[in-house]
Amino acid sequence: MKTTKDNNPDNTVETFEDTELLRFSTAGSVDDGKSTLIGRLLYDSKSIFEDQYDAVKSASERRGEEDINLALLTDGLKSEREQGITIDVAYRYFSTPKRKFIIADSPGHIQYTRNMVTGASTANVSLILIDARRGVLEQTRRHAIIASLLQIPHLVVCVNKMDLVDYDQARYAEIKEEFERFASKLDVNDVSFIPISALKGDNIVNRSQNMDWFEGPTLLYYLENVHIASDHNFIDSRFPVQHVLRPYNDDFHDYRGYAGRIAGGIFKKGDEVMLLPTGFTTKIAKIDTFDGEVEKAFPPQSVSILIEDDLDLSRGDMIVRPNNQPEVSQDIEVMLCWFDQDKPIQLRGKYTVLHTTNEVRCLIKEVRYKLDINTLHRDQEDRTLKMNDIGRVVLRTTKPLYFDSYRQNRITGSLILIDETTNNTVAAGMII
Template identity: 60%
Template structure:
């Protein structure tokens, strides 16, 4: 079975946590004792129904306020597919959590309250999903039970969102009317909305095609570890371990190692389960070469005529994640794939208003939760692709030199 990672987003009280609780409950992915605990808490809070949102809102502050603050990860499986859910916060001050939760997902699920329609947070989250190049988006028009399952209400919201989506980069969009509280169109098709002829949410999640989303053209294997066993039996063994983040590798293929530029051929590809005949994303593999060439952690294995850019000047879209603002002249650390490097912030081009898409060209700093285009000068070359080409070799994190705290997430726009 393959794995689908998806993130939920939307405004506060749109029902994200309830929807995830309903998915877990209706797909029988929770234990009896978990359900009993939720039922007890629901009764203690005075609800006359089982509040399934309590399955995901694990922090005490979340339960007290009835909102999601942190990114909550949940796991479940059906006979067709395994799932990892990132339940991301809706509050504007938790944009950094939203970016963190959605940065490596295959699909984003944005909820809209049918009573309120498209609001500022809906556009904000849709823009972030587009910025993060999430390949699939589902707009769930929730709480249809509170508008009498009215098709006119649904159609109006759908058309308004489709109009906004034309300004964004969203390759695949599905719009589904649901009621998370009542279970309409979540796991089973709803009899209350005979006018809707599309799939239920779970059916769409089970069948959305994600295999072609990954870049299978550009071979990229960042070396995480060099394996040299000390036993006499394997004294000649030298393997280079890492996770494939692009392309397909097979024994016999010619490869090049960056930064040295030395070439060789693949002799063997191994996994924890034994040898394989090919490696592709997101497999974790150990590659052995026919020649003894110098390869270290942080190096990049690629094809001789299809290499990433070796860059020290990088323009990137940065989401700033801490209270102390980002300013030109600041010294930082950058972690890109398996490589660390020192860097300096050369220039802040603009700060982007994610609600209006307006560029503030006069901005002098990036504050907490703000996004902007920044130029960096890296002390040693990084092997990058544009984020639009490969989200893994095109993304990196920014770390504070003094505290070792992650202070920003960045997406490569241009590099030289």
């Protein structure tokens, strides 16, 4: 997309690369229509190619279906198509003139909780689907609780299959009230409700003629206009060093830049900063990007920071503000979602922790409780975490980590555990 001077009063040129990116995930019970919703969104927004449409049309005919099954646009695995369910997280990409989108279509089955956690971990918005005939189910509550644990900033409850309840406003209001009562117990700040029919296309891209009683936005309008700029933490300055840039050529003979992705706050040229773990302070001499030097940088930009003094920094270290520092500790409390299907969590077991750009070893010091993510009950009797279980765990790391709570910063507040023998990712954690 190009914006020309004729329709841009500021005489600036906005390229497609500058368009804001929104990530959203889907969640809901089995057969609530998550994949159909995404297929409808892609189809109605003209974001699929003709050959993709023809392939889905042929597949639908082979299955003996009367209508084109738009869910097949996302259920790409053969086993998923055969069973008519989503198994793994399916990522899809599309764009409109206003925004670029990355969709994570997560499974609805209870045994795929870990997949939902993976798909939703970076989302700005979570779409929770509810079948208008069945209302709020156990899986609905489960997924809302996970969205709350993951601190997803925006929640959209899509009451789907309204065509099967004759677009009944009273039924929509009943479901909305029931979910609102449940959500009042959760840590969710922004909840919106939209009555839809993914199969018929009501309120997806185009406003429904069958539900003229609904005065809210269509789903695409909401996704294009929801405010996500403040979803990043612009207060607590955090810059985990990923790589030290030393070109060693004549053009950049003395260049020493610290490259990485800004995890929080705003860094400006001339700012006083502190280097962790040494605690030395210095000033920012220069900030470089792929497109050249800039005066300031903020999340989620990837930059190279140069400092005035010749001080030592390496991968895993962090640049912060002297008066705004992260927590530093070797004892870290996390809410862990266990991924490994072969082995449960091992008390005193040793694992590798990946946190921002840091890699350290740790042991499981304590399992405080297992969380029942249907009721939020804390089970302190059974503390064994198996695949898809979530629990509060204390880790002891071999060296201090620099972190914030997950509530404060989703980047510096998250980590993953790696099994040292298999090299498998066995858990994802949210620091408390």
